[in-house]
Amino acid sequence: MAKRKKFITKTSEKFLFKYLNNTSPTGYEAEGQKIWLDYIKPYTDEHFVDIYGTAVAVINPKAKYKVVIEAHADEISWSVHYITKDGFIYVRRNGGSDHMIAPSKRVNIHTKKGLVKAIFGWPAIHTRGGGSSKPEDTPKMSNIFLDCGCSSKEEVEKLGVHVGCVITYEDELMVLNKKYYVGRALDNRIGGFMIAEVARMLKENKKELPFGLYITNAVQEEVGLRGAQMIVERIKPDVAIITDVCHDTQTPMINKIEQGDFIAGDGPVIAYGPAVQNNLRELIIDSAEKSKIKFQRYSASRITGTDTDAFAYATGGVASALISLPIRYMHTTVEMAHKDDVEDVIQLIYDTLLNIEDGHDFRYLK
Numbered sequence: 001m002a003k004r005k006k007f008i009t010k011t012s013e014k015f016l017f018k019y020l021n022n023t024s025p026t027g028y029e030a031e032g033q034k035i036w037l038d039y040i041k042p043y044t045d046e047h048f049v050d051i052y053g054t055a056v057a058v059i060n061p062k063a064k065y066k067v068v069i070e071a072h073a074d075e076i077s078w079s080v081h082y083i084t085k086d087g088f089i090y091v092r093r094n095g096g097s098d099h100m101i102a103p104s105k106r107v108n109i110h111t112k113k114g115l116v117k118a119i120f121g122w123p124a125i126h127t128r129g130g131g132s133s134k135p136e137d138t139p140k141m142s143n144i145f146l147d148c149g150c151s152s153k154e155e156v157e158k159l160g161v162h163v164g165c166v167i168t169y170e171d172e173l174m175v176l177n178k179k180y181y182v183g184r185a186l187d188n189r190i191g192g193f194m195i196a197e198v199a200r201m202l203k204e205n206k207k208e209l210p211f212g213l214y215i216t217n218a219v220q221e222e223v224g225l226r227g228a229q230m231i232v233e234r235i236k237p238d239v240a241i242i243t244d245v246c247h248d249t250q251t252p253m254i255n256k257i258e259q260g261d262f263i264a265g266d267g268p269v270i271a272y273g274p275a276v277q278n279n280l281r282e283l284i285i286d287s288a289e290k291s292k293i294k295f296q297r298y299s300a301s302r303i304t305g306t307d308t309d310a311f312a313y314a315t316g317g318v319a320s321a322l323i324s325l326p327i328r329y330m331h332t333t334v335e336m337a338h339k340d341d342v343e344d345v346i347q348l349i350y351d352t353l354l355n356i357e358d359g360h361d362f363r364y365l366k
Contacts, residue, residue: 007201007343015039016173016193020183023168025077026095026222028110029053032073032189036217040196043203044215050234053219054227057199063212065359068240068318069198069349070228070307071191072221075184076331078102078167080109080146083157087150089118093141094166095222098331102144105333106170109148111160118148118167171333179339180264186327186335190342191243192217194325197346198353210358211238221307228310232318239280239319239356240311241349246298246324248336262296262326265338268345271322273300275312279362280321287351293344298324319362323348 008016019039024032033055037047044057055073076095083089089109093099103122108115122144128137136143146167150156173183181190195215202209214235218227221244232240248264249256262269270284288295303309304322312320325345328336 007346012197012200019193020173020185020189024073024075024189025166025168026074026220028166029073029219033217036192036196040199040215043199050231052227052230054231055217057215059202059213060209061212065211066214066235066237067211067356068214068216068235068237069195070216070218070240070242071195072188072227072307073192073217074219074222075189076222080161080163080165083153085153087152087156089146091146091167096331099139099141099144101332103139107146107167108170109161110166113160116148116159116161118146120144121147169333180336181339182334182336184333184335186337187245187330190325190337194243194342194346198349201350207354209353218307225307225310228307232311232314236315237318241352242306242308242311242320242322243345244306244322244324245327245330247330248326248328251328260298264326264328264336265340266296267294267341268348269296269298269324269326271298271300271304271324273304275304275309276321277319277362278364280319283355284321284323284352287355288348291347291351293348
């Protein structure tokens with residue numbers, strides 16, 4: 001078997017680690033966007049950032065026909081909701097944060113004075129009836145709490161912590177068994193990495209596009225696709241190719257009948273569904289087959305649950321499609337993506353762009 005061609009360089013992987021190790025909670029994506037823009041600027045012609053922080057880098061901005069490739073820049077997090085007189089902190093979700101994994105996690109509370117270290121405390125097994133499964137002994141939103149080493153509300157507030165401060169897990173990206181990226185916020189900041197790599201490859205391979213390419217890193221997907229809803233109205237694209245993550249369903253406790261049958265390492269997942277424009281999807285599939293890229297298929301039914309839905313139905317309709325990266329353990333601190341899949345998503349988007357013509361007509365009926 002021929003040795004697999006690699007597209008991710010040492011320099012780009014260094015960017016991946018820097019970008020993923022930085023925090024980018026929903027509503028507070030600015031620092032991550034700065035890192036992303038610093039990396040992608042040399043490969044594009046111009047850039048802009050909208051009023052809520054969605055970052056867009058553009059190739060061939062004067063072209064009339066517009067194509068978007070998009071990921072979302074935000075990660076799930078928590079926010080301070082209530083501080084007790086004894087200095088314990090209760091929280092609210094910021095996005096789809098999972099209360100079941102919170103106990104014993106280390107976190108950073110983001111304040112104007114800087115990061116404040118804290119932990120999600122949890123009573124010892126000895127004090128919980130030997131670890132019973134009674135409702136009162138399991139994590140839920142009403143009983144998970146933060147401890148930042150303070151003994152009063154006043155002491156907490158002196159650190160700069162107040163209601164509304166955002167909270168992120170303290171965790172860093174790593175490589176597992178030389179083939180998986182593992183960490184928090186692969187959903188979907190690894191998408192931002194992949195679309196930036198597409199821009200790099202276009203520049204380094206001296207590819208001239210006959211249309212304007214808008215590489216878009218949108219904010220606030222985790223709270224309802226809000227960044228995408230705003231930016232599509234500004235760009236008004238003709239085509240949008242969205243990348244996000246989906247589930248690797250091979251691990252224990254996942255029902256394939258409900259979730260589908262997807263395998264990390266078996267290639268990108270191409271979506272079917274009402275929000276996916278059929279002819280654009282078929283162009284993506286044709287591109288995969290011509291390049292001999294393995295891919296999987298996903299039935300999205302009514303909605304995709306991704307920014308695809310926001311693009312598809314805006315401005316009178318945008319030809320939209322979804323290419324997903326299968327990951328394990330979504331919305332935890334140990335999300336896992338296979339390196340080969342990351343490479344293949346980059347390659348598939350790149351190849352698809354080269355197959356889109358100026359003014360490409362994706363109408364359902366021609």
